[in-house]
Amino acid sequence: MQNNRNLGNIPHPEADDLDNDDRQIGQILSRREVIRLLGISGAALLAGCSIAQSPSPTATEAAQVPTSTAEAATATTVPATAAATEVAATAVPACVVRPEVTEGPYYVNEDLNRSDIRSDTATGEIQDGALLALTFNVTQVSENSCTPLEGAKVEIWHCDSDGIYSGVNDPGFNTEDQDFLRGYQVTDANGQATFTTIYPGWYSSRAVHIHFKVHDTDAEDSKVFTSQLFFDDSLSDQVFSQSPYADKGQRDTLNSTDNIYQDLLLLNTTQTAEGYAATFDIGLDLSTMGTGSSEGGPGGGPGGRPPGGNPPPQNGG
Numbered sequence: 470m471q472n473n474r475n476l477g478n479i480p481h482p483e484a485d486d487l488d489n490d491d492r493q494i495g496q497i498l499s500r501r502e503v504i505r506l507l508g509i510s511g512a513a514l515l516a517g518c519s520i521a522q523s524p525s526p527t528a529t530e531a532a533q534v535p536t537s538t539a540e541a542a543t544a545t546t547v548p549a550t551a552a553a554t555e556v557a558a559t560a561v562p563a564c565v566v567r568p569e570v571t572e573g574p575y576y577v578n579e580d581l582n583r584s585d586i587r588s589d590t591a592t593g594e595i596q597d598g599a600l601l602a603l604t605f606n607v608t609q610v611s612e613n614s615c616t617p618l619e620g621a622k623v624e625i626w627h628c629d630s631d632g633i634y635s636g637v638n639d640p641g642f643n644t645e646d647q648d649f650l651r652g653y654q655v656t657d658a659n660g661q662a663t664f665t666t667i668y669p670g671w672y673s674s675r676a677v678h679i680h681f682k683v684h685d686t687d688a689e690d691s692k693v694f695t696s697q698l699f700f701d702d703s704l705s706d707q708v709f710s711q712s713p714y715a716d717k718g719q720r721d722t723l724n725s726t727d728n729i730y731q732d733l734l735l736l737n738t739t740q741t742a743e744g745y746a747a748t749f750d751i752g753l754d755l756s757t758m759g760t761g762s763s764e765g766g767p768g769g770g771p772g773g774r775p776p777g778g779n780p781p782p783q784n785g786g
Contacts, residue, residue, distance in 0.1 A: 564608060564615040564752040570729050572695045573680055576626065577636035579651050585665040586625065586652035589635070596649050597713045598630040598667030600744030603698075603736075607660045607683060610752040617660030618753060622684040622691065624653040625664055630713045632672030655687055668700075668708050668745060671720040676727035677705045685755050692758040698736050698749060699724055 587595045603625070609618040627650055628634050635647040654662035671677050679698040684691035702723045708714060724730045738747040 564610055565733070566610065566754065567696060567733050567751050568731050569694060569696050570731070570734070571697075572682070573697075575628075575634040575637050576680065576682075577648075577651065579636060579648050581648060581652040582654070583652040584654055584663060586650055587666055589647045589649040591646065591648070594649075596629050596667055598670070599708055599711070601666050601668050602741070602743075602746040603664045603666060603679070604746070604748045605656070605662045605681075605683070606748060606750045607656050607662065608750070608752045609660075610754045611756075615752060617656070617658065618685070619656055619658050619660060620686055621656040621660070621662075621753075622653055622682075622687045623656060623662040624651075624682040624684075625666070625679055626651040626681075627666070627669040627679040628672060630667065630670040631717060632670045668705075668714075670714055670717065671705075671709070671722070673721055676700075676702075676722050676724045676730055677720075678727075678729075683751065683753065685753065685758060692755065694751075694753060694758055697729060697734060698747075699727075699730050699734050700736055700738060704738060 581590070605623050607618045607621050607623065608615050626634070629650060633642050633644060635644045635649045635651060637643075638645050650666060652664065654664060656662045666679075669677055669679055677700045681696060681698060683694040685693075702725075705720075709717070709720065724735070736747040736749055738745055
């Protein structure tokens, strides 16, 4: 693990190409389009699009995950905010297709099948930070139904409490031999994939976020949906006032000033006894996924060249 350092001024490739990174890749189904697609009433849609779909787990259920070490068991917790509670109360119906955005410059295909992504596999060292249980509820939107999508591969990756990604060589850090905070899970019969991670840190020019991809299958030729998740700014302020985040200082970018942020990508996050739990419901139309049409276009490529001018790694990092 890296020592806590003030990395707020470290340049990140994503900051160099925001004019391109903030473009929406794919479109969002409007409320009317979803109603027409599913053949259901507006009341049923606003109730959560429950057609042939298991209910999402509660925050407490999602947070009941094992911890690997005593350090993980005592992960930092902070008070929940009223804003986070409000987000939970106004969650978007599960059948609404979310917007795709760029994958950014730090994607690395590590192919790590694991639910707990906090550790580096070479050293076993666990990243310090507030515990976060993250659950995806993936559904397939078709002509007359919205059903759980079993067998989809969900990948996530994000920075640590210092704003550092693993597996890359950046002008401010070199973590090529590490793989912390990366991994994937395959959705179960309920369309669910659950991860144990930490609340992400921040770096200059970006709001707090987690990157993710959803592959329709676990096969190499699968269709891919690429996007990012965001957190309520008030909640992030409280988390970052605590150790190990506090030493980094004041962040410079909020959701409102991030060129990639979109409201439909805001996580439903609640406090638990262990830390935090967040759920994200996403509907995918497999007939258009990966084609550039409305229900999910091709995943964005790397977010521009790093400040040094060298291209990102060939594996899409």
